[in-house]
Amino acid sequence: MKVFKHLVKLYIIFFKVGLFTIGGGYAMLPIVEKELVQKSKLSTMESVMESYSLAQTLPGVIASNAAALIGYKLFGIPGAIASALGVITPSIGIVTVIAMVFRKFGHLEVVQNAFIGIRIVVLALLFDSFMRLFKVAVFDKKTFAVSMISFVLVLMNWASPILILIIGALFGLYVYRERVGS
Template identity: 40%
Template sequence: MKELFKLFGIFFKIGAFTFGGGYAMIPLIEEEIVNKNKWIDEDEFLDIIAVAQSIPGALAVNTSTYIGYKIFGLKGAIISCLGVVLPSFIIILTIAKFLILFLNKGCVEKFFAGVRPAVVSLILVAVFKLKKGIKKSLFSFVIIITTIILILIFKVHPILIIIISGLLGYYFYKGVNVDESNS
């Protein structure tokens, strides 16, 4: 039970103090779950992030639920999901109640002007950590460049890109043990 409270506290803290959504939370989750508590290893964490990105729903909710389930089963999934969602729920309720009072205040705008660059840097940290899990090959490079072009220039929906990339990866790596050849 003590470990479940600890899990809840970790995800509550991450949910309460991370602006910018799921990608900004990745380095914090990794620090707490992989580095400090050693509940899972780095490779497994990267796999969890890949799965969490591939299924519908918010990345933070998917990741926390998956990690909680992996560590402590169904109770862990519920506890970690509540931990990461509850702070946002409470904050949104509070903001909604008092929004009218602060809507025209310059201090709110200045606060978020300071938060935005920090959020961008947290997302960049997540990108650099996630790139470790990418198989270094011409195929991966082509997928990355093609994805960027398709999204930024041709406005192709990311879900379509994920599905096609997954199918291409399955076809391209068919018969290859990706873990052993990932260097």
């Protein structure tokens, strides 16, 4: 019974994390710290940070990976399930409502006109993210070549992005296996 209570608590904590981090990412950390470390004292910040950095090295959704790893550390598999479900529940609820509303009102002229500008803002935001990530991930001729080749292949629809990702990882493994190790 006590374990069940803890699981519900974990679910609620990560529900809040999902609800208050708009767009995901690092924004979740302050809320996790406040709820899990300061208020309920279930975990320490070091442990949370460790789980968060591990979460980034797994595929998929970082926030739910982090939630699952934190939950798993605390209460095993049930903890992982409660945390991961908690963090995605608000999204599912809210976005379903938005999808319903958008289906009904999306064709209205005022909505369409607003989205002309919004699409351009999306472009500016994406370009900004691209520029920042580029500086981190592209640091020599080989990484530049890999990014250019994958850009062209996917842009021209000559290869599927997933296939390109797999080849990119294998290429990195082959080319950098010694350099990184030393």
